[in-house]
Amino acid sequence: MPWQHVRVARFGGPEVLEVAEQSTLPAPGPGEVRIKVLAAGTGFTDSFIRRGRYPGFKGPLPFTPGYELVGMVDATGSGVTSVRQGQVVADLCVVGGYAQYALRPARFLVPVPDGLDPAQAVCVPLAYLTAYQMLTRHRRLPRGATILVIGASGSVGTALLDLARWFGLNAIGTCSAANIPTVESFGATALDYRAGDFVAVVRRLTANADASGGVAAAFDAIGGGHFARSFACLAPGGLLVGYGAQQMAVGAAGWLSAALGLARLKSWDALSGLPGGRHAVFYDITARRAAHPDDFVADMATLFGLLRDQAIHPVVVDRLPLVAARAVHARIDAGGQGGKIVLLPWLVA
């Protein structure tokens, strides 16, 4: 049976994404599952991979991009007992999501409860899980604490705001001017990152909350020298979670800047025991899943429960067929989406 997927044969701009057709369905091997993909998330990390700059994936080429998918188990290989045919599952696959079918190892698949919209559910494996684990797995903040979200209008940023509201936290978020309404729609205070020095504004906004001012935690994926600005917003004892190197990914900074950013996190954390010291860590979803697979499954199940109960509200800004992948990446690269674009591989263009 012929089926389609998006193929990247060389790293580069959005033009390297092309739709290809396969004539036969691949058979799952031992421990594998063939998934009929119902929704594939798109986002900045896919663009990072497409450019050939993502440390966690350098090929082989050609490959099918797509960091996360939700789909129906279509066939199971020998030894697979954790999922059954017809079950809807989610996967953090890193690559492979932009396709009508995907072969995936069964061990990391998480069941998706009945009745969920696949496009909303596919916001969970990367964006919401990253946000949830960063908010809960390093420390639990008390209700009423204030956090700073850098890039608050993005997929992870809006997930952080959404979950912060669920946990009773106050949030301040940086974004571009056009996305201020998105950030404010989550009850957060929005700051245009192009309009001036957000550090001074954050310190002023938090001055009354704590005698010394500052936020309880900050989340920053810009990386490099930007970590120092986020760190400067912390209250004594506060926590900076770095989780990206966006400036390096888009070529606005080099590898050295990104590496120095990581080194800074380590050195700040080493000094956290001093009076008024502040903590800093780096979060990496795939490294954490490898180290703590049970947390991954438990946290995904918690988030799907919250989605089923309509306690969280993923922002899906568009639902498009595979043939739109190139245009979607051009939009991601231009920025300012204010949420996630989801590819629906069975949608007819």
Ligand SMILES: NC(=O)c1ccc[n+]([C@@H]2O[C@H](COP(=O)([O-])OP(=O)(O)OC[C@H]3O[C@@H](n4cnc5c(N)ncnc54)[C@H](OP(=O)(O)O)[C@@H]3O)[C@@H](O)[C@H]2O)c1
């Ligand atoms: N470590 C991990 O495990 C992990 C997991 C998931 C994602 N990530 C990383 O997290 C980052 C965000 O991913 P995403 O999917 O949420 O991307 P996204 O949806 O494209 O969002 C990116 C956000 O960054 C904002 N932004 C760009 N330049 C900025 C600046 N100078 N200051 C403040 N904000 C700025 C954009 O704001 P405007 O659009 O309003 O301009 C947008 O809100 C990426 O670097 C990704 O690779 C890491």
